[in-house]
Every structure is written in structure tokens, then in C-alpha cells.
Amino acid sequence: MLELRNVSYEVEGDKGDNKEILSHINFVFDKRFTAITGPNGGGKSTLAKLIAGIITPTEGTILFNGEDITGMSITDRAKAGISYAFQQPVRFKGITVKDLITLAAGKKLSTAEACGFLSEVGLCARDYISREVNASLSGGECKRIEIAMIMARQTELSVFDEPEAGIDLWSFQNLIQVFERMYEKINGNIIIISHQERILNIADEIVVIAGGQVTQSGRREEILPKLLNTPNAATNCQVLEQKEAGRERKTE
Amino acid sequence: MPRKGVKRTMDEIQKTLLAQVADLHEVPAGAYNIRANGSLAGRNTTANIDIVTKGDQPGIDIIIKPGTKNESVHIPVLLSESGIKETVYNDFYIGEDCDITIVAGCGIHNGGKDASEHSGIHRFFVGRHARVRYVEKHYGQGDGTGGRIMNPTTEITMEEGAHMELEMVQIKGIDSTQRKTEASLAQEASLVVREKLMTHGTQYARSDFAVALNGDGSTADVVSRSVAKEQSKQEFHANIVGNASCSGHTECDAIIMDEASVTALPALTANHVDAALIHEAAIGKIAGEQLIKLMTLGLTQEEAEEQIISGFLK
Numbered sequence: 253m254l255e256l257r258n259v260s261y262e263v264e265g266d267k268g269d270n271k272e273i274l275s276h277i278n279f280v281f282d283k284r285f286t287a288i289t290g291p292n293g294g295g296k297s298t299l300a301k302l303i304a305g306i307i308t309p310t311e312g313t314i315l316f317n318g319e320d321i322t323g324m325s326i327t328d329r330a331k332a333g334i335s336y337a338f339q340q341p342v343r344f345k346g347i348t349v350k351d352l353i354t355l356a357a358g359k360k361l362s363t364a365e366a367c368g369f370l371s372e373v374g375l376c377a378r379d380y381i382s383r384e385v386n387a388s389l390s391g392g393e394c395k396r397i398e399i400a401m402i403m404a405r406q407t408e409l410s411v412f413d414e415p416e417a418g419i420d421l422w423s424f425q426n427l428i429q430v431f432e433r434m435y436e437k438i439n440g441n442i443i444i445i446s447h448q449e450r451i452l453n454i455a456d457e458i459v460v461i462a463g464g465q466v467t468q469s470g471r472r473e474e475i476l477p478k479l480l481n482t483p484n485a486a487t488n489c490q491v492l493e494q495k496e497a498g499r500e501r502k503t504e
Numbered sequence: 505m506p507r508k509g510v511k512r513t514m515d516e517i518q519k520t521l522l523a524q525v526a527d528l529h530e531v532p533a534g535a536y537n538i539r540a541n542g543s544l545a546g547r548n549t550t551a552n553i554d555i556v557t558k559g560d561q562p563g564i565d566i567i568i569k570p571g572t573k574n575e576s577v578h579i580p581v582l583l584s585e586s587g588i589k590e591t592v593y594n595d596f597y598i599g600e601d602c603d604i605t606i607v608a609g610c611g612i613h614n615g616g617k618d619a620s621e622h623s624g625i626h627r628f629f630v631g632r633h634a635r636v637r638y639v640e641k642h643y644g645q646g647d648g649t650g651g652r653i654m655n656p657t658t659e660i661t662m663e664e665g666a667h668m669e670l671e672m673v674q675i676k677g678i679d680s681t682q683r684k685t686e687a688s689l690a691q692e693a694s695l696v697v698r699e700k701l702m703t704h705g706t707q708y709a710r711s712d713f714a715v716a717l718n719g720d721g722s723t724a725d726v727v728s729r730s731v732a733k734e735q736s737k738q739e740f741h742a743n744i745v746g747n748a749s750c751s752g753h754t755e756c757d758a759i760i761m762d763e764a765s766v767t768a769l770p771a772l773t774a775n776h777v778d779a780a781l782i783h784e785a786a787i788g789k790i791a792g793e794q795l796i797k798l799m800t801l802g803l804t805q806e807e808a809e810e811q812i813i814s815g816f817l818k
Contacts, residue, residue, distance in 0.1 A: 330802040
């Protein structure tokens with residue numbers, strides 16, 4: 253179970269002032285499958301990085317199974333049972349798909365075992381297992397390998413940052429099935445950052461993060477209809493129009 | 505197959521060196537010539553491969569009969585006494601239509617204070633349509649203060665349709681290297697070079713490649729991957745000259761760490777309108793995101809670096 257207590261993250265702005273990316277987040281992730289959604293720039297990826305330990309909060313505490321992991325390194329968090337799938341998978345010259353899956357599993361794997369994880373994510377294992385994870389792989393292929401690594405890790409918590417980003421519509425159809433199956437395959441909890449209705453549709457809980465804060469959260473059945481009925485862009489435009497109208501009135 | 509051989513016993517240090525430079529744990533199968541501390545420590549010839557000691561200068565002639573297929577020649581050089589300085593001239597005559605593997609390696613164990621130095625001058629005459637795989641490994645060990653120095657020169661003459669692959673590996677241990685490789689290619693000949701290099705401490709390694717594509721349809725692909733650690737220095741110079749309708753590519757890809765220094769100077773010269781030549785060079789530190797990715801899999805930063813480097817030099 254992951255708990256965020258009063259977590260904030262600030263960066264230095266262009267003018268030397270502090271810009272708050274996340275502001276006083278309090279949340280307990282205790283469901284099997286939590287989807288985090290919300291507008292771009294709202295702080296979702298920052299939250300994922302805070303959980304994985306890539307950045308540390310400027311304020312607040314992160315607890316994992318009751319233990320304070322706020323100051324814990326990336327490596328120690330990984331060992332403690334946290335996995336993190338990058339939004340932009342990393343490429344390596346000379347390191348093969350099998351090498352990465354073996355490193356992820358943390359033990360020697362037979363080729364058949366490593367292939368099993370690739371098949372899980374819809375890759376024909378024979379074609380990929382000895383390929384280098386370099387620029388010759390497409391974005392979609394890298395994304396699937398990234399997911400296969402997380403499955404190989406079998407940790408208590410798996411965080412996916414926009415698994416759908418960079419994947420074409422047709423491949424995405426298959427990916428949904430991967431996540432549907434993952435629900436059964438991964439024993440721990442899953443947190444997925446996503447904008448896709450079909451992903452949100454398989455979550456137990458949905459959290460909406462906007463402007464660095466949790467603006468809505470609750471059971472899928474409760475939150476999803478609200479999200480689908482809010483024409484977000486239109487709302488934003490209305491707000492803008494109102495603001496401009498206000499300004500015009502002032503100048504008149 | 506008639507065999508004539510000279511076998512002498514080797515000590516443990518020499519055996520370790522042999523394992524490192526030639527992946528050999530005992531004397532190899534096929535033709536071989538083992539040179540240890542400046543003199544012959546073992547030789548075997550086969551019906552198709554003859555090895556003859558030169559009369560006028562130190563070194564050997566390796567003569568491979570036309571049509572010899574799937575045979576190998578090992579010519580390791582071992583230096584385990586401190587302070588040896590030698591220059592050895594080895595000439596390879598590879599007959600038409602051969603398909604062979606040549607493994608040449610040099611291992612230096614220097615436990616003393618004097619520099620040990622081996623300069624191997626290798627000339628290859630590759631006959632028409634012959635295929636050659638040439639592997640050269642350098643290895644140094646020993647905790648003496650004396651330098652371990654190797655300056656190999658390789659000159660390659662390739663006849664029509666000949667194909668040669670060079671794998672040059674030097675991972676740590678050698679204090680100073682100046683490698684010179686020159687090749688001239690006739691019609692339809694092709695050359696592939698893969699250099700793998702890792703330097704550390706205050707080591708210095710310089711590679712010079714000069715490839716002349718003289719015949720129509722000839723191709724060359726010269727690729728160097730290197731890692732420079734600590735205060736070591738590396739220089740990579742490659743010049744591909746296109747004198748005919750040919751294609752050439754050279755690439756230097758280096759990872760720089762600590763206070764190391766790397767110079768990459770790939771060059772191209774086209775003397776023919778149909779010469780298609782490309783060069784690439786990239787030097788950079790290990791990408792932070794690569795380290796972070798491996799750390800999220802549970803590796804420490806040091807373990808992550810190790811994985812990235814060993815993959816890069818694989």
C-alpha cells in the first residue's frame with residue numbers, strides 16, 4: 253500500500269521564483285488497479301517519478317507499506333517492490349531484450365521463460381528475444397518491452413506512465429487486452445497514468461490530477477461518467493471567454 | 505592429415521595470457537604458432553597451412569593454400585618477463601577461395617619495473633574471393649610499474665572479390681597503444697572492421713585506419729566503439745579514400761567517463777564521382793536515463809554502469 257502525505261514538489265521557475273508542480277497531495281493507493289488521469293501539465297508524471305524515487309518531494313512524506321521511503325534511493329525502492337514503466341522507454345546499444353528482461357526478473361531466466369513475458373505483451377518472442385533494445389525498434393515495440401519488464405519484476409506495486417503514448421490506434425487495441433490480463437497476472441497493485449477511456453474503464457479507482465492537486469477521486473463507476481460528461485476543452489474555452497469578457501469590461 | 509609440431513610447456517602466467525588473448529586453455533586445434541618471451545613456444549602446421557620462420561628478420565610467414573576452408577590459425581604472442589622489447593613481422597599469404605579464421609592476440613604480464621613492448625607488423629595478402637576472419641585481442645596484467653606497450657600495424661591487400669572481417673579488441677590492461685591499419689581493396693572486395701576498446705588509468709590508445717577503395721564495387725565499413733575511463737586518452741583517426749565506384753562507411757562511437765579524453769577524426773576522400781562515403785562520430789557520457797532505467801530494475805548505479813558498458817562493447 254502506498255500513501256502520500258502532504259506531498260508537494262516545487263521547481264525553480266524561469267524568473268528564479270518557485271513553481272509548484274504538485275501541491276499538498278494526500279492520497280492512499282490501496283486498490284488493485286488505480287488510474288490517474290487529468291489534463292497535460294497537471295503533475296501526473298511528476299507524481300510517478302516521486303513514487304519511483306527519481307525525484308524527491310520538496311515537502312511531505314511517501315509511505316510504502318507503512319515505511320517512510322521519502323529519502324530512499326531508486327535502487328532501494330525497486331528492491332522494496334516498486335516498478336516504474338517509463339512514458340518514453342530508454343534505448344541501449346548492445347543490450348538485448350533478453351538481457352533487460354533478465355535484469356528485470358533479477359534472476360537467470362531460460363529463453364522460454366523470457367519469451368513468455370514477451371508473448372504476454374503481444375510480441376512474437378522468437379523475433380525479439382535476441383534483438384538489441386536500440387533505435388531499430390519502433391516506439392510501440394519499446395513500449396511493449398517496457399511493459400514486459402514490469403511483468404517480469406512481479407513487484408507489489410507497478411506504476412505505468414501513459415502506456416498508450418506513442419502507440420498507434422491498432423496496436424493500442426491489443427494493449428488494452430494486455431492490461432486486462434495483467435490484472436490477473438500481476439499479484440500486486442497497479443497504478444496507470446492514462447488518458448484512454450478504455451484503460452480508465454478497467455480501473456477500480458480513478459484519480460483526477462489537475463493543477464498539481466487531486467481534484468476528484470473515487471470508484472470508477474462514480475468518477476468515469478462525470479469525466480465523460482465534462483467537455484473539458486469547451487469548459488476551458490468558456491472560462492477563457494469569460495475572463496476576456498471581464499477584461500474588456502474593465503477597459504471599457 | 506600430416507602434422508609437424510613443436511610443443512613446449514607453458515607456465516601458469518602464460519596459460520592465463522593465452523586464455524585471455526586467444527580464448528585457449530590448451531594448445532589449439534589446427535595450425536598455430538605460439539611466441540613466448542621472444543622465442544618459439546609451440547607450432548603446428550597442417551596439410552593446408554604452413555608456418556615458416558623468417559630468415560632475415562624476427563617473424564613468420566603463414567602460407568594458406570588456395571581453397572582451404574573452415575580451418576583456423578592461432579598465432580598468440582605472450583610476454584611474461586619484464587623489460588622485453590620486440591618487433592615481429594608476420595606475413596599472411598591467403599590463397600584464392602579460402603575461408604579461414606586467424607586469431608592473433610598479444611598478452612603481456614608485467615610484474616617488473618621495465619616496460620614490456622610488442623610491436624607486431626602484420627601483412628595480409630588476401631587472394632581472389634577468399635574470406636578471412638581476423639581476430640586480434642590485446643590483454644595486459646601484472647602489478648609491476650613497468651609499462652605494457654603494444655603497437656600493432658596491419659597492412660591488408662585484397663584482391664578481387666576478397667572479403668575480410670577484422671575484430672580488434674583491447675579491454676583494459678595496455679598502457680599505450682598505437683594501432684595502424686591500412687587496407688587497399690580491388691574490385692568487389694569488402695572489408696569490415698570492428699574495433700572495441702576500453703582504456704582506464706592513464707592509458708593512451710590511438711587508432712589510425714586508412715582504407716583505399718580502388719576497385720569498382722568495393723566496400724568498407726570501419727566501426728569503433730570505445731569507453732574511456734579515469735584519466736585515459738583515446739584518439740581515433742580514420743580515412744576512407746574512394747578511388748572508384750565504391751561505398752565506404754566509418755563510425756566512432758565513444759562513451760567518456762571521469763576525466764578521460766577522446767578525439768574522433770573520421771575523414772573521407774572521394775576521387776571518383778560514384779564513390780559513396782559516409783562518416784559518423786559520437787562522443788558522450790552514459791545517458792542519465794539509461795542509468796535510471798536500470799536502477800528502477802533494482803541495480804545500483806555502479807552495476808547499471810557496468811551493464812551499459814559491457815553491452816556497448818559486446
